[in-house]
Amino acid sequence: MKILVAIKQVAALDEDFEIRDDGRDVNEDFLIRDLNEWDDFSLEEAVKIKEASAEPVEVVAVTVGSDTADEALRKCLAKGADRAIRVWDESVLGSDPIAIARILAAVARAESADLVFAGVQSSDHSFASTGIATAAFLAWPHAAVVSALNFSPGAKSALLRRELEGGLLHEVEIQCPAVLTIQLGINTPRYASLRSIKQAAAKPIEVKSPADLALSAADIGEAGSHSRVRRMYIPDKGQAELIPGDAVQQAQRLAQIIREFKGDAA
Amino acid sequence: MSGLLVIAEQRRGELRPVSLELIGAAQSLRRNGDSVAVALLAPSPGALIDPLKLAGVDEIVTVKVAAPEFDPDTFESAISALIAERKPDVVLVAHSVDSFGFAAALAAKLGLGFATDVFKVERQDGELVATRGGYGQKVNVEVDFPGRATVLLAIRGNVFKPPEQKGSPRITEFSAPPVSSRSSGREFVELAAADDVDMAAAEFILTIGRGIGEEAKIAQFKELADAIGATLGCSRPIADAGWLPKSRQVGQSGKTASACKLYIAMGVSGAIQHLAGMKHVATIVAVNSDAEASIFGVAKYGIVGDIFEIAEELRQCF
Numbered sequence: 001m002k003i004l005v006a007i008k009q010v011a012a013l014d015e016d017f018e019i020r021d022d023g024r025d026v027n028e029d030f031l032i033r034d035l036n037e038w039d040d041f042s043l044e045e046a047v048k049i050k051e052a053s054a055e056p057v058e059v060v061a062v063t064v065g066s067d068t069a070d071e072a073l074r075k076c077l078a079k080g081a082d083r084a085i086r087v088w089d090e091s092v093l094g095s096d097p098i099a100i101a102r103i104l105a106a107v108a109r110a111e112s113a114d115l116v117f118a119g120v121q122s123s124d125h126s127f128a129s130t131g132i133a134t135a136a137f138l139a140w141p142h143a144a145v146v147s148a149l150n151f152s153p154g155a156k157s158a159l160l161r162r163e164l165e166g167g168l169l170h171e172v173e174i175q176c177p178a179v180l181t182i183q184l185g186i187n188t189p190r191y192a193s194l195r196s197i198k199q200a201a202a203k204p205i206e207v208k209s210p211a212d213l214a215l216s217a218a219d220i221g222e223a224g225s226h227s228r229v230r231r232m233y234i235p236d237k238g239q240a241e242l243i244p245g246d247a248v249q250q251a252q253r254l255a256q257i258i259r260e261f262k263g264d265a266a
Numbered sequence: 267m268s269g270l271l272v273i274a275e276q277r278r279g280e281l282r283p284v285s286l287e288l289i290g291a292a293q294s295l296r297r298n299g300d301s302v303a304v305a306l307l308a309p310s311p312g313a314l315i316d317p318l319k320l321a322g323v324d325e326i327v328t329v330k331v332a333a334p335e336f337d338p339d340t341f342e343s344a345i346s347a348l349i350a351e352r353k354p355d356v357v358l359v360a361h362s363v364d365s366f367g368f369a370a371a372l373a374a375k376l377g378l379g380f381a382t383d384v385f386k387v388e389r390q391d392g393e394l395v396a397t398r399g400g401y402g403q404k405v406n407v408e409v410d411f412p413g414r415a416t417v418l419l420a421i422r423g424n425v426f427k428p429p430e431q432k433g434s435p436r437i438t439e440f441s442a443p444p445v446s447s448r449s450s451g452r453e454f455v456e457l458a459a460a461d462d463v464d465m466a467a468a469e470f471i472l473t474i475g476r477g478i479g480e481e482a483k484i485a486q487f488k489e490l491a492d493a494i495g496a497t498l499g500c501s502r503p504i505a506d507a508g509w510l511p512k513s514r515q516v517g518q519s520g521k522t523a524s525a526c527k528l529y530i531a532m533g534v535s536g537a538i539q540h541l542a543g544m545k546h547v548a549t550i551v552a553v554n555s556d557a558e559a560s561i562f563g564v565a566k567y568g569i570v571g572d573i574f575e576i577a578e579e580l581r582q583c584f
Contacts, residue, residue: 019405097370098373098374124402125401127370128366128370132366133371164364167512168454168456169454170451170452171454173449173450227379227380230395230409234404241566250571251583254567258470262495
């Protein structure tokens, strides 16, 4: 069987960043890129299933992005993915999560995947949309925010727990194939060994264009998106009153706040 | 017909309070002639609708469904049918774990304009514009929905206020098409309480986050919490690493610290889910070495400094 793990190379902002001239994004010189934290867990979950399985399981990491995302895919290869696929050309620019999902669904079909994992959300834009939209395009069952999973390759269903608000979990049985969005903490992601990092560097990354997947211009980019960014701007900062002084003075003021609270509470 | 459709949420036979906030959000978008309908999907929806009878709600639509709890296929099929019948301009859902499970699929299938985690929504020159955060909430992002007749928005919690006045909406029934669901809910499980702490009852919480760096430092903060009379809590990464039991995790997915009035967060950068879960606290004090940490955006007091040094000095004061 085959598990497709959708991953994203996310971007954090440098301390002093600038908004692009057209006002619709941050100037990319100020982006610090890394593998999305959630995706580390979904990849690990797929690799764990593979390692526990008697029948062969192939784990394929896929991303939609330019060649800057190769680094994130190599990380996945080093941590146990068998193959890596990257979909890109200029026509992808301007895609929202739903347009990205259309691409991921096309990859899942082309690969005849049996299971698709995605992170619950990405740490940069927190859409929490891509995985579940992918399920819609595949017309597959889906479950979001999975914090425990019991699945054996070949089984017709999986047993999982969704992590709800307020410390509550909901146990769900779901038919497979399915798309699951994976929550932080579902497992303990491994570290890649130096040897596996070296081996990953030598592995190929399969690059495809949307056209290779039979997607048209109307499916992707701004045309295939269900929202459009008008502008990005830096919000007014919240007003935490900064406590001045050295550590001793700051701690004394904090002690005073605690005592005042206890006085109030008593 | 145009107007606004609000999808209320229930869980285990109780209406979720965020449903009322959605009604508040709908009011801010309502134009002359717009109707506001609130739909509730449940096995016995009629029993739960009283709190939804608020000013500005024209209609409460009860949708009887077989699934006792949230289920993606049930929700997508029933809400699709509702949208097809009523053709609302705007559909509002909560940005919640349940909507994570169906909203994007609905938008993808029906071709709806779509944005999640929306904390501001308005009409600019007649165009619907939603604002959400980007790059770890460091920027605000305005999005619009060109060419989309219906827009689905997932609204952030604790932002919009429910209307205070009661109203008297008409109550209608909508019969959802039959659905054969491909997943089935079983039981609910409470997060295992590995120790006897009751975060929900704690009024004064000292929370530690990723900034503590290593497990060996936990003891120092345990001792500090005892000395100052606080309950020790932690952010998600600390609980996921197993350094403290899950029962001590606070934030949206952790225990709701509903009684908390004073909250000292040390080395917590403030992931959005953490902040969303602590917004109700009257006094938040953030201690962090990173002056840019998001938590300073919601804290009342901030200390930019080394958490270990501050912890040691604070210990000396008690």
